[in-house]
Amino acid sequence: MFKNFRKRKSYVCLVCGYSHLSRPLYNKKGTPNIGLICSCCGFQPEYDEMELGMTIDEYREYWLQRGNIWFEDKAKPKDWDLKQQLNNINLEE
Numbered sequence: 001m002f003k004n005f006r007k008r009k010s011y012v013c014l015v016c017g018y019s020h021l022s023r024p025l026y027n028k029k030g031t032p033n034i035g036l037i038c039s040c041c042g043f044q045p046e047y048d049e050m051e052l053g054m055t056i057d058e059y060r061e062y063w064l065q066r067g068n069i070w071f072e073d074k075a076k077p078k079d080w081d082l083k084q085q086l087n088n089i090n091l092e093e
Helices: 047-051 056-065 082-087
Strands: none
């Protein structure tokens, strides 16, 4: 009955700590998953680094300074806590 049920693996965004990415931002070889965009902070591997010239740390600071607004508001949990999310990447607000 539950043969096809498989728990989905999720990944953490290195920018904001959002823990529900469908794939990692970068594969094991360090290649960016170009089509992936974080639902929370909107970071897109390679595009933001190459086109905008921002490192992960710089993008994080940019996102936080702009009010940490969600890229996809529908994905935002009702009980969302920025501090708890940043703990996923060992950062404090």
